[in-house]
């Protein structure tokens with residue numbers, strides 16, 4: 001009776017991942033509230049910083065040119081946060097059991113959510129950059145600069161999305177996943193995203209200088225607006241690769257543990 | 262035996278859930294796992310479907326070991342859990358096609374399988390609507406359809422009709438009977454005795470992590486004896502006196518005492534005479550054919566009596 005031949009194989013693993021990616025993207029597209037929020041919130045933040053605080057913050061350049069990279073990273077955080085919730089939803093509903101009783105590698109569910117997260121962020125980042133340009137953001141970047149910035153951001157988004165997926169796996173409920181990912185959203189504020197770090201008290205200054213987001217922001221800012229980058233680019237790259245590796249291992253390990261029986 | 266579980270033990274921390282459970286299911290039959298809430302039904306199903314490892318004991322499904330050959334087991338089974346596993350934001354058809362694709366059917370074949378199942382479960386009208394708009398009964402039916410995409414040899418259903426209204430329940434029962442007639446083996450759990458009675462060839466009653474009784478529904482019924490007289494009294498004190506008089510255990514209704522009977526008029530006379538002589542006024546008498554409820558009660562109230570039929 002069992003006519004469906006399955007079991008193992010790299011081709012099947014790829015096909016399963018593609019199926020789950022299609023699913024997650026479809027779910028993201030239809031979760032209109034979340035999608036809209038992940039675009040609207042960064043836009044609101046940007047307006048707030050540009051129009052309200054912008055006059056008071058002296059960064060030595062046009063503030064909008066200063067703040068846009070930070071907003072982009074913030075927006076990435078939002079996009080990834082909902083990933084933690086989608087993963088937690090699958091892990092705590094019957095869905096994970098259904099997948100685990102199929103002869104497939106059920107971790108494809110994570111690949112699906114992470115890929116959808118990257119796609120969502122791609123969309124919201126594009127919208128945010130478009131809006132920034134409309135508000136007066138004047139990038140001074142060659143095509144190669146854009147490509148490098150996009151590459152770095154992609155690594156960063158991927159790292160954050162795997163981290164979010166890992167948080168979704170350990171969360172006991174969708175609510176706690178949202179709390180955990182809230183912490184992740186908080187990180188960009190403690191960086192040079194919105195104000196130069198040398199204006200902060202020395203403790204916060206030390207924290208924000210040495211957290212992964214500051215070098216990423218500095219690099220993106222440098223690439224897009226022509227400020228000097230120096231070694232920051234390599235530090236940012238190292239942070240992103242390191243973070244990606246750790247997050248991926250973190251998520252994969254936890255998933256194995258949770259689904260081991 | 263397509264399902265063979267022997268000596269299953271499972272504890273969560275200090276809570277012993279399964280304590281030496283054995284199960285055997287012949288191919289093409291329906292087994293109902295019956296037991297009060299917390300008896301370990303879901304735990305048993307999770308072990309049989311490779312989701313949970315037993316602490317001790319072995320399970321073979323179609324000859325494959327659930328721990329060592331989990332992937333092979335997953336190739337022949339499917340599971341419909343206690344809570345439905347559907348994507349609310351996908352349509353009914355999309356949910357089914359997704360599973361078809363995961364089973365590596367090509368896109369056209371996956372769509373065809375989905376359409377077949379939608380027809381079979383009377384969901385064609387709703388197939389392009391998102392699942393979030395479905396009623397409880399429709400969700401349950403779609404959930405069952407999801408586990409049929411792979412054409413499994415053994416299907417595990419954990420409380421398939423809990424929370425459904427009577428008419429949806431009947432529809433689910435029909436769907437399950439349909440499966441049986443196509444030769445699929447089914448293991449289901451239920452708290453409804455009527456459900457077990459209707460669907461199952463054999464019933465296994467779990468209590469205290471072990472099999473308290475097992476057998477065909479008829480065998481289980483005859484085990485609690487034949488007919489029964491239900492005597493209703495006005496006050497509980499009278500129930501107590503009558504219980505002492507006939508040496509019968511009290512039931513769940515505090516004003517009713519059930520006593521075994523052979524169903525004859527003779528026996529009824531004797532009971533009424535005894536009550537009159539003892540001066541216990543009885544309000545109402547009804548005669549009662551045994552149901553699985555009686556089996557259930559008689560076995561779950563007397564702790565851990567293991568009866569094999």
Ligand SMILES: Nc1ncnc2c1ncn2[C@@H]1O[C@H](COP(=O)(O)OP(=O)(O)O)[C@@H](O)[C@H]1O
Nearest residue numbers: 273276278296297298299300301302303304305
């Ligand atoms: N993951 C778990 N951790 C701790 N206790 C559990 C877990 N799963 C089930 N239990 C306990 O095991 C017992 C049996 O549960 P279950 O198998 O769900 O029973 P049933 O399905 O018959 O109602 C219950 O007392 C329940 O609290």
Ligand SMILES: [Mg+2]
Nearest residue numbers: 302303304343
């Ligand atoms: Mg249960």
